[in-house]
Amino acid sequence: MDLSIVVPLFNEEESLPELCAWIDRVCTEHQFSYEVILVDDGSTDDSWEVVTRLRANDDRIKGIRFQRNYGKSAALNEGFKAASGDVVITMxxxxxxxxxxxxxxxHMILVEGFDLVSGWKKKRYDNKLTKNLPSKLFNAATRKVSSIHLHDFNCGLKAYRRKVVKSIEVYGEMHRYIPVLAxxxxxxxxxxxVVEHRARKYGVTKFGWERFVNGFLDLMSITFVGKFSKRPMHFFGLWGSLFFLVGFILTLFLLISKIADPEAHPLTNRPAFYLALTSLVIGMQLFLAGFVSELVARNAPGRNSYLIEEKSGL
Structure with missing residues (x-):
């Protein structure tokens, strides 16, 4: 099969028939074999009834319905599991x-050889204050941290080689960071x-300001997990050593100064004493966090699970 088109949806009963007809028109014109996987993320309107009706008229349309609203990441993850096309497109x-x-x-996946292609809505019809400006800040921070030079990480229109979607797990609200996961x-x-961004025709947006706060927290999480999930002590041990070293140096300085001047103020009356004590405690806590994380990582089911590109002679 050429294409699997994964469409997460929440309360989109009005747009689904038009969307599926449009997809069919494009794919038929270019003679693509395809499937459309509609993932209903716990809609409270008649979206699922529309999916069922569309499925009855066209067996290339498939549906997944969540019992409640889990979020876009969960919908994409289930859609990726069900996808069977050589190229997977999300919209x-x-x-x-x-x-x-x-x-x-x-074309960019199969001919130009990309693993993942992300859409860039260069001209947008969103509210500039509530969506465009925060989006630019979010994308700039993600580019800096991930070293992936995309203008629009959060664009829902993306294309993947099938191996990509079968190799990653999208959870929480990590759909914004699928290029980073990849x-x-x-x-x-x-x-x-560069892709076309159309003005909303039906309904209202489902996202608010909180997605940007959650987005930056998710960026920190995915950066840490990506770098240190199999070696957490490298992170906690480094910072634990730095804090403990600072505390030890301050303690040594206080002891030497006290020996040199026994008549000086008591150690507990000096701010450096509390800085030293705090640094030593934080350092030991980070070390303990590292040891516990290593124990968890070493006993995790996927501790020796690695993605292998190919083998020769085995």
Whole structure:
């Protein structure tokens, strides 16, 4: 199968028929074999009834329905599990992503050799104050931390080689960082394509300001997990050593100064005493956190699970 098109949705009953008809028109015109996987993230409207009706008329449309709302990351993760196409394309269900971009995205994966292509909505129709400005700050921070030079990490319109989506796990709210997850998994051919951003035709946006706060917290989490999940002591041990060293030096300084001047103020009356004590305690706590994390990592089911590109003679 050429394409698997994964569409997470939440309360999008009005847009689904138009979206599926548009996808069919584009794929038929280019003679692509395809499937559309609609993942209903606990909608409270008639979205699932629409999915069921669309499925009855076209067996290329498949549906997954969550019992409650779990979030976009969970919907994408289940869609990735079900996908069987050589190229997997994700898009939002609100018609702000154009299916006309499908051929270009597919070409960049299969012909140009990218592992992942992320859309860049260069011209947007969102509110500039509440969405555009925070989005630019978010993308700048992610570029700096991840060293992946994309303009729009959070664009829902993306294309993947099938191996990519089968090698990563999207959880929490990590859908914003799928390019980062892919990079940590070893897929470094990550490209970008300018795509059309359409004004919302039906319904209202499902995202608010809190997604940017959560986004930066998730960025910190994914950076730590990507670098130190199999060697947590390298992180906690480094910072534990630094704090303990500072505390030890301050303690040594206090003892020497006390010996040199026995008539000086008591050690407990000096700010340096509390700085030394705090540094020693923090250092020991970080060491203990590192030891506990190492025990957890060494007993984790995936402690020796690695993604292998290929083997020869085995």
């Amino acid at each position: 939002d269900a609100d018609l702000q992503d154009s299916p006309d971009e499908i051929p270009g995205l597919r 990079k940590w998994a070893g897929f470094r051919r990550i490209g970008e394509k």
